[in-house]
């Protein structure tokens with residue numbers, strides 16, 4: 066197959082569509098396809114997987130691998146999603162930290178080392194699980210990829226023992242018996258007649274929940290958020306907020322209740338200077354300037370933007386702009402915050418800072434809805450995942466249940482977690498419980514490091 070044909074297939078023939086009609090993931094697919102069209106010697110992919118749903122990301126890596134094998138071109142992939150890249154085999158992984166190369170080695174060696182953790186990067190989940198279980202992860206286990214992993218009986222037994230020792234003590238669900246803060250009933254929406262984008266959506270969200278919305282590219286996740294905020298008007302159905310009908314409220318009234326951080330920061334930012342952008346909403350609400358100053362400064366601190374407050378937006382990277390848009394919503398202190406792909410394009414340090422900050426806000430009662438393709442994120446931070454596929458909700462359950470449900474994974478373009486495969490390798494039948502055990506254990510470990518984010522806690526006592 067020619068490179069051009071690969072490109073056409075991967076873009077799903079969307080070369081003739083306007084970019085404005087495409088979902089975030091559809092745009093990303095089309096961009097990758099654009100690179101494939103040029104016949105060059107070196108292919109450099111800069112975060113090719115950002116915004117792609119897990120199954121499409123897998124396909125993107127297979128296409129890149131295939132191109133490499135067929136054409137012999139040199140391929141360089143720059144990514145934060147290491148575990149997703151390692152779906153295919155690479156010659157080496159180069160780890161950069163503060164502008165220096167701190168590792169340049171085969172994935173087997175890298176996983177056996179502590180380099181990723183030491184640099185504040187995320188290890189593949191099965192590698193973390195092996196280390197939590199006390200397995201001595203050496204290159205001889207071939208730990209670079211889950212599909213090459215070779216565990217002996219002793220190592221398997223260690224993982225099983227780790228699972229058994231903890232699984233009975235695993236935490237129960239948080240109890241939310243309060244009235245829903247948001248209730249969506251029989252919601253339908255289409256941008257164009259006879260092309261439904263949301264079909265009969267029914268969903269309840271309880272006050273204080275932190276949930277994720279996941280699913281295929283183009284499934285209608287961002288559109289759903291836009292309907293909730295009133296940016297587009299539903300064709301039918303009702304949305305209630307604390308029992309009051311939200312449908313009849315204006316965008317401005319809804320913005321007092323729901324803050325929406327959009328997927329693409331360039332669509333949100335309107336001011337040339339960072340300070341002014343974060344202050345904008347408060348100024349529109351006629352908050353006094355000295356109060357604005359202290360609130361902007363607090364939020365900028367959390368979002369790692371304090372040193373840049375007097376900078377022009379144009380000097381920021383995509384990830385930094387994303388943090389500006391998060392800051393500009395957080396500063397308004399809405400009751401419900403919807404974040405569309407909040408961590409796309411963030412390195413693990415900023416990912417952790419943003420997510421720990423959101424978790425803190427949530428623990429103080431804010432309701433948080435995260436639209437994401439990051440399966441690690443949903444396990445690490447959310448207790449419930451709502452799965453969209455082709456405009457419908459196809460599942461609504463705990464992440465450990467979703468990510469071990471082959472049918473849902475298939476329907477919604479998700480990807481089973483490597484923990485599911487690890488459970489199979491070591492012979493644990495109940496893979497859902499195994500994944501849940503990892504989630505609980507990992508949260509406990511992270512909690513024990515929580516001292517590092519005390520400043521966030523203190524800051525937000527005043528804000529919430």
Ligand SMILES: Nc1ncnc2c1ncn2[C@@H]1O[C@H](COP(=O)(O)OP(=O)(O)OP(=O)(O)O)[C@@H](O)[C@H]1O
Pocket residue numbers: 085086087088089090091116118256257262280281282283284285286287288289328
């Ligand atoms: N302004 C628009 N006009 C017409 N169609 C649109 C418009 N915006 C989105 N769509 C279409 O609506 C569908 C749902 O898009 P939406 O952005 O809600 O998906 P999504 O689930 O958020 O996808 P992704 O995960 O890729 O961000 C897609 O098929 C998209 O092409």
